[in-house]
Amino acid sequence: QKEVEQDPGPLSVPEGAIVSLNCTYSNSAFQYFMWYRQYSRKGPELLMYTYSSGNKEDGRFTAQVDKSSKYISLFIRDSQPSDSATYLCAMTRNQGGKLIFGQGTELSVKP
């Protein structure tokens, strides 16, 4: 069993939809949680970063961490075609430690 599981999709939604992307993990020691966005044929870039449980909002994006359930989510409100990308969750036990990535979810937002 992988330490971090992520539904690979692909996920296709109409423009303006609310998108929910999720990851589950098995290691309760993970404390730092990230979402990276990767456009086609590009390297990933950090989108959201959270520590421990709770929510963090940045514009149309909300990251949610539930450590009791070992479950993290990324919500995208009012999705746009420019949000079409692969979204990878990542997590680590210690700040600056090795990141463990999920498989990535491919999202397509149709105009």
Next chain:
Amino acid sequence: NAGVTQTPKFQVLKTGQSMTLQCAQDMNHNSMYWYRQDPGMGLRLIYYSASEGTTDKGEVPNGYNVSRLNKREFSLRLESAAPSQTSVYFCASSEQNRDEQYFGPGTRLTVT
């Protein structure tokens, strides 16, 4: 400010050939990483270098070697390429003890 650069962008090798993937960063970062990305597998860490002069194995180091040439450059070498090493390779860098990693554009390698 170019960030993280990787060469080459594409490469086709025959089984048994060797090659070196080059990576350089201009952000004065201490830590550098090599990942491979395969369909359905996400990003897997091959090797990393926490600081100049140190290197450590990641999750999938077999068949690879690395050199941290200086603070800017971190190379990945395939001594005898195998079809299982067909993948997209990403180099990344970060400030020490920080989780935000900056990725290069990737090298697409095919081994036939």
